[in-house]
Amino acid sequence: MTYQNILYSLAGGIARITLNRPEKLNAFNAAMHLDLRDALIRVRAGKARVLLLSGAGRGFCAGQDLDERDLSPGAPAPDLGHGLEMHYKPLVLALRTLPMPVICAVNGVAAGAGASVALACDIVLAARSASFIQAFCKLGLVPDAGSTYNLPRLVGTARAMGLSLLGDKLPAEQAENWGLIWKCLPDDQLMAEAERLALHFSTGPTKGLARTKQAIYASADNTLEQQLDLECAYQRDIGLGQDYREGVNAFKEKRPPRFNGD
Numbered sequence: 149m150t151y152q153n154i155l156y157s158l159a160g161g162i163a164r165i166t167l168n169r170p171e172k173l174n175a176f177n178a179a180m181h182l183d184l185r186d187a188l189i190r191v192r193a194g195k196a197r198v199l200l201l202s203g204a205g206r207g208f209c210a211g212q213d214l215d216e217r218d219l220s221p222g223a224p225a226p227d228l229g230h231g232l233e234m235h236y237k238p239l240v241l242a243l244r245t246l247p248m249p250v251i252c253a254v255n256g257v258a259a260g261a262g263a264s265v266a267l268a269c270d271i272v273l274a275a276r277s278a279s280f281i282q283a284f285c286k287l288g289l290v291p292d293a294g295s296t297y298n299l300p301r302l303v304g305t306a307r308a309m310g311l312s313l314l315g316d317k318l319p320a321e322q323a324e325n326w327g328l329i330w331k332c333l334p335d336d337q338l339m340a341e342a343e344r345l346a347l348h349f350s351t352g353p354t355k356g357l358a359r360t361k362q363a364i365y366a367s368a369d370n371t372l373e374q375q376l377d378l379e380c381a382y383q384r385d386i387g388l389g390q391d392y393r394e395g396v397n398a399f400k401e402k403r404p405p406r407f408n409g410d
């Protein structure tokens with residue numbers, strides 16, 4: 149399947165989506181959102197066991213394409229809530245609920261909703277030259293696409309507040325030190341590490357990994373008792389599957405497991 153604004157492929161259980169508007173640092177326009185929506189439906193419906201998201205060129209994503217907004221004198225005010233409801237909310241929820249690990253390789257700057265979308269992924273790697281910018285305040289806007297939810301949970305209120313109210317550039321290395329992302333890597337090692345992880349997950353116990361991500365995300369809003377109940381329910385379900393059986397048998401037979409994802 150070919151798209152105009154993203155690159156998409158699915159091979160060997162690995163789905164790859166590359167935001168592909170490099171001349172605009174992969175800023176989101178409506179057409180790119182539609183491409184993404186379609187590709188994510190394919191990822192969910194197909195044989196993918198991991199998704200790798202990245203950006204073409206020197207940036208990851210500069211957020212909303214501001215050229216789509218006409219705010220010249222006399223132009224009507226846009227309904228920004230509508231755009232979020234139509235595009236960003238479904239995108240963030242689609243990434244979060246995808247029943248497989250989602251790796252984001254942040255190859256360059258991630259600004260505004262571009263940063264929000266990166267932080268909605270499960271494992272975020274970033275090149276040392278990359279950075280994260282809560283650019284919204286520079287436009288007089290509120291952080292969106294999940295940033296007000298994810299940022300404080302990842303780095304705490306003080307850092308989330310500073311990043312959001314000041315809009316300063318957070319270098320990838322500091323993002324790793326603050327726990328915003330999984331790993332910062334030398335630029336020339338980013339994609340190799342992302343591919344290594346994707347390959348690892350493509351033969352992993354996909355259903356168990358999907359339940360793991362669901363449980364970890366649910367914990368932010370659950371009591372301990374609710375979370376213990378959730379673990380019981382998920383483990384009961386997973387215990388009925390083939391991959392648990394295979395994992396235990398492989399351990400006993402002192403061989404690597406061959407998970408089929410069920």
Ligand code: T3D
Pocket residue numbers: 171172173175210211212213214215217228231232257259260261262281283284286287289292
């Ligand atoms: O409207 C709504 O729907 C509300 C929702 C909003 C969600 C949001 O994401 S709000 C935040 C929007 N994004 C920004 O405010 C970021 C704007 N961009 C920048 O601040 C800078 O470009 C960066 C810090 C990201 C990178 O700076 P730099 O110096 O590395 O690159 P550059 O030269 O500024 O950008 C390169 C090109 O990309 C340039 O085009 P040109 O001059 O070469 O033709 C620039 O205009 C274009 N570009 C970068 N970001 C955007 C963009 N074009 C349109 N929209 C952008 N967001």
